[in-house]
Amino acid sequence: MTHPDQLVTMKSLCKTYPAFRLGPIDWDIEPGLVYALVGPNGSGKSTLFRMMMQLVQPEEGTLHLFGRRYPEEEVAIKERIGYVPEESLDHGKVNVTHLVSFISQWYPRWNQETYKRLIRELEIPVQSKYHQLSKGEKKRLSLAMALSAEPQLLLLDEPTDGLDFFGQRAFSQEMDRFLQPDENRSVVLATHRAEDIRKLADVLVLIHKGRYIGSYEKDQLTEEWKELWLDALPAQAASLPGVVRVEAGPPVRLITRSFTKTRSILSQQGYIVTQTLAMELSEILQELFLLEQESPASNHTDPIHNQS
Ligand SMILES: Nc1ncnc2c1ncn2[C@@H]1O[C@H](COP(=O)(O)OP(=O)(O)OP(=O)(O)O)[C@@H](O)[C@H]1O
Structure with a gap:
């Protein structure tokens, strides 16, 4: 065997x-x-x-x-x-x-x-x-x-x-x-x-x-994918660690796949997150499939055996 x-x-x-x-x-x-x-x-x-x-x-x-x-x-x-x-x-x-x-x-x-x-x-x-x-x-x-x-x-x-x-x-x-x-x-x-x-x-x-x-x-997805609201648009928001989507607002709305990393970098740069919202699993799945359509292979950054 x-x-x-x-x-x-x-x-x-x-x-x-x-x-x-x-x-x-x-x-x-x-x-x-x-x-x-x-x-x-x-x-x-x-x-x-x-x-x-x-x-x-x-x-x-x-x-x-x-x-x-x-x-x-x-x-x-x-x-x-x-x-x-x-x-x-x-x-x-x-x-x-x-x-x-x-x-x-x-x-x-x-x-x-x-x-x-x-x-x-x-x-x-x-x-x-x-x-x-x-x-x-x-x-x-x-x-x-x-x-x-x-x-x-x-x-x-x-x-x-x-x-x-x-x-x-x-x-x-x-x-x-x-x-x-x-x-x-x-x-x-x-x-x-x-x-x-x-x-x-x-x-x-x-x-x-x-x-x-x-x-x-599944639990890691729902813990780490979050919607963040801010008063000001961070510099190069789309390139911040974890950020997958940016709406300039106001209010500014970011979607992150790595809440811990994104929150830490925003706080280092002095940006204030006014609201943190949980995302429904169906929204997270939709985002993952959108990412795949926009850029195949980009999802390989956080699957289960490769999470940092
Ligand atoms: N015997 C077959 N001959 C030719 N094409 C096939 C055959 N079986 C499946 N396909 C094609 O393979 C693809 C995948 O089909 P499959 O049924 O595995 O998808 P699925 O993810 O289960 O879809 P759904 O969610 O609609 O049930 C489809 O494009 C289908 O037309």
């Missing part, structure tokens, strides 16, 4: 379609964390999940899951993964109970008690034929199966898409339950819902037009 400490290691992973290129992706998934995979439509999030499930083959790079590789160790890899795809799979006219009893055989740690609890709490009509389920019911079933497999890694591609309010709340509760007993479990969650990211994620992984921008600790 290689890379025993990481659940997943990706090195220079690439996939090319006629009109899209994903990668190179270098990303390690560590145990005990919830990752939110965030990117605009068509960034390559589902493609990345599909690579981890061997549904798409990378042309370049290496991919290890639990220190193992496809295709030789497919069974040993997949029995440790719970996957909820963006679009539910087509299982045709089979009865739901029969479908689940067939699929559950593939998972040595399948927990029938968990499954029974989930179908009850998520109100899944297991006597129905699969094709008769609504979109939301298919999503609930997919989630129930992924969780009942007691996986080490949960891959969730827009898991709350199509879920009603009650389903979304049940999803949050189930995520808490899943993560509590085992600190070696991790979740990768692709979502466009800022609320899910705010509530669940430890680390945000940003991807834009197939390019990996970086991984960021």
